[in-house]
Amino acid sequence: MNMPLTSQTSQTSLTPLVEQVRSFNRTMTERVGALNDHFLGKNHPLGEARLLWEIGIDGASVRDLRRRLELDSAYVSRLLRSLEKQGLVEVKASAHDGRVRLVRLTKAGLRERAELDRRADTFARSLLEPLSESQRVKLGAAMAEVERLLIASMVQIAVADPTSQDARWCIEHYFAELNQRFPTGFDPTRGIQAHPHELTPPAGLLLVAHLREEPVGCGGLKFHENGIGELKRMWVAPRARGLGLGQRLLLALEQAARDAGMTMLHLETNGSLTVAIAMYRHNGYQEVEAFNDEPYAHHWFEKRL
Amino acid sequence: MNMPLTSQTSQTSLTPLVEQVRSFNRTMTERVGALNDHFLGKNHPLGEARLLWEIGIDGASVRDLRRRLELDSAYVSRLLRSLEKQGLVEVKASAHDGRVRLVRLTKAGLRERAELDRRADTFARSLLEPLSESQRVKLGAAMAEVERLLIASMVQIAVADPTSQDARWCIEHYFAELNQRFPTGFDPTRGIQAHPHELTPPAGLLLVAHLREEPVGCGGLKFHENGIGELKRMWVAPRARGLGLGQRLLLALEQAARDAGMTMLHLETNGSLTVAIAMYRHNGYQEVEAFNDEPYAHHWFEKRL
DNA sequence: CTATTTCTCTGATTTTAGTCAGATAATTTG
DNA sequence: CAAATTATCTGACTAAAATCAGAGAAATAG
Incomplete structure (x- = not known):
């Protein structure tokens, strides 16, 4: 686990x-x-x-x-x-x-x-x-870049128990952020659920990313009988943004889905999450007709694995 | 010293x-x-x-x-x-x-x-x-930049005795390089000389740059009665190029000239040393009529201090 | 040639860094 | 409430990282 x-x-x-x-x-x-x-x-x-x-x-x-x-x-x-x-x-x-x-x-x-x-x-x-003034500026910028990327490489992604403290912390913050960003607010009891048991093998799984022992992001997956995996709860903590962590989580989830025998991934998302949408498109997710009635969703995507 | x-x-x-x-x-x-x-x-x-x-x-x-x-x-x-x-x-x-x-x-x-x-x-x-492929490439580039600039900041410039081993090493390599780069070759006995005593205070001085105890460049200055300082022997070792060391040497020499009461700097240079010429222009040196008959020179510059 | 310096070594000793096995007290769990 | 866990501490110990004093041999300076 x-x-x-x-x-x-x-x-x-x-x-x-x-x-x-x-x-x-x-x-x-x-x-x-x-x-x-x-x-x-x-x-x-x-x-x-x-x-x-x-x-x-x-x-x-x-x-x-x-x-x-x-x-x-x-x-x-x-x-x-x-x-x-x-x-x-x-x-x-x-x-x-x-x-x-x-x-x-x-x-x-x-x-x-x-x-x-x-x-x-x-x-x-x-x-x-x-150093000269221009060298100093360059050094500062290059140091910031090295630091940022080394920190990115310190992030560890692992399968986690959705009921663990860190997992709950991530999901709570995820909900809080949705509530703030959606023009309509967000009530987790209204949308399609992803209960802990659904994100626990073999029904699904939850990945949690840690930086220096602290949780900084998560991504969940529900496995369905028909070989379709459903992406849920993709979130990166504000302090860990800009590290390419969303991308890493997505790739890890895709691999986990493949390992579980899934042949297709589904996800739906809200129009206000523009960065996430761009990332899905960039990773080969195709926008399709709504395949469920998630009330908060504006876009539905799929990707063949 | x-x-x-x-x-x-x-x-x-x-x-x-x-x-x-x-x-x-x-x-x-x-x-x-x-x-x-x-x-x-x-x-x-x-x-x-x-x-x-x-x-x-x-x-x-x-x-x-x-x-x-x-x-x-x-x-x-x-x-x-x-x-x-x-x-x-x-x-x-x-x-x-x-x-x-x-x-x-x-x-x-x-x-x-x-x-x-x-x-x-x-x-x-x-x-x-x-890290992702693109992150790796960025990290490599940023590391190279940090390293280059930190190495640049390790270089120390100090007044040196022109007869010291390190000073002689620099000047010999300087001559050897001129000999190789000038279309006519270079014979140090033919041009205007800069004898050790002329590059020793109070007649003048020689700066030598060191990186990790090893000499990596030099720059000399002859002081004349009329308040004119004459730049000589500006050279940076190939392995220390790209560190902004020429620029640093030049600034240090200008300061030393000011400290010695000079009000004007003169220098002459060969047309094949394009990088050096660009550096002089960039630092406010004006091209003027030949003020001496140095046989290897194509350009004569001056700068008011 | 003598005095001084340089290079390396040994012996004695110290400081720093770190581990392991409990003991104790407070807190949490069942 | 008993049992397990957690946080901290002490004692006993070890290994590593030095430092100091001085000695002996070789080279160099005067």
Whole structure:
């Protein structure tokens, strides 16, 4: 129920690009990695510095710190004890949940963190300084592009239980967005339903996309006896848009439909979802006569698999 | 004689770009740094793996390894002993200099290094795999751009002694290139000279650009009594072209001329150096009547400072 | 030729990073 | 309410990543 899906994209040769990525990595390690460490780990060991940074201005729970930095709880505990001894942090139990402990930076801790901030700034400036104005602009744009695409490649798509917390979160937000975007609003009880059991194998399935453990999109599929698969609940969270994730979800769903023996895909959609409609057309979906009476739909599409 | 020069570019606000650089660094550390380490440090501790990698197929001296990885000599020695015990490297004294020790990978070491190579490949692939073909191409291009600009920002320009090894290396290569490019060939004894003492303060100066300790370009200046500075020996090594280095050298020379009280710059150049000529024009140099009888020159330029 | 520097090594020691096995207390589940 | 789970902590331990002091051999400078 939770194995990640392998890539659905074509198996063209990656080799020349692999060389570029590796060369890039080497340069990054030399120019960013090493210096970064030396800059940040000046007064504190790197672990402490990272923790100090991660606690942030508003504080955080030990639990979150452990998760975000992916550190062993014993280790985090020890680091916190050390920071506490240096008078940089205060730890107290959460009022909400007595097991959880909240960490906040003391005044001295905030000062220390500001110092780290300054160092990171100085470092960034040292990269930009020798460049001309136009080079700087180009560098900024290229960095943004690399970042965007690397983040896109971090998104993982996997089959999920529609009743899981993450799946429900996606579907709720999907409904909320439809309600906002449809001129008529949207009431999920009125349209054609897709109940959890219908999106659970073997009746169908639901894919959920995650970015850094957090859900950022979903797409469902109902399998019908006649070999027709029905696409439902295609949604990408606003913060993950522009990463090509809709496209990836669609390809993954098509593959899943093929694997389930479907020969045709159906979907209906509302006229206000122009981006989605463009994507369906671009992927070879043909607009056809209405094949159901979904009250919110303006367009019906099909694609032979 | 060897202090790095500060930036000559305008002091516009770097702040928004600094934010982009820092965000980029964070993503890199998360996505490239951490994973890189885990990938490489699978069979060996990271230090050993890095060393194994750095020794390379052709071997290296302990001295160079220490410099390149910026490690303490005791530490390198220990790492080498460990690799030796594992049968991965052989260390023997240099025939050239009995103090220097040369390290070479054994067959087993080469196998091990190939394994690291494969891992790095796998990692690069894992970044590319989830992306669509067009995203991959964009990522490759953006990475190349970031890399090119970061390398550009690594170049350091400093005043150098014209008799130093690096300066002589640059000037020799400059002459060799002129000899190749001029239809008539080039004989340095025939044209107007620029002897070392003329390029040494206070009579003049020579800037040499370095990338990773290696010289990659130069630019000289002779100061005359009448407030006219004469540009000489502008050259960028082929491997450092496309980094905007010529432009940087030119700006640095202009600043140095101003600092020396010059009010005008003169230069003459050969018609075959079209890129250089374009750069001079672009930087406000006006073509004027011949002000000397340099036999290799076709164009004479001046710029009021 | 002598003094100094360079290169590498060993021994001793420290700091950092991280793991594993519980113990304890609070909370949630059945 | 009992049992299971969660969040955190301490103690005990290990491996890795250094650092420092100094020694010995070779090369270089004066």
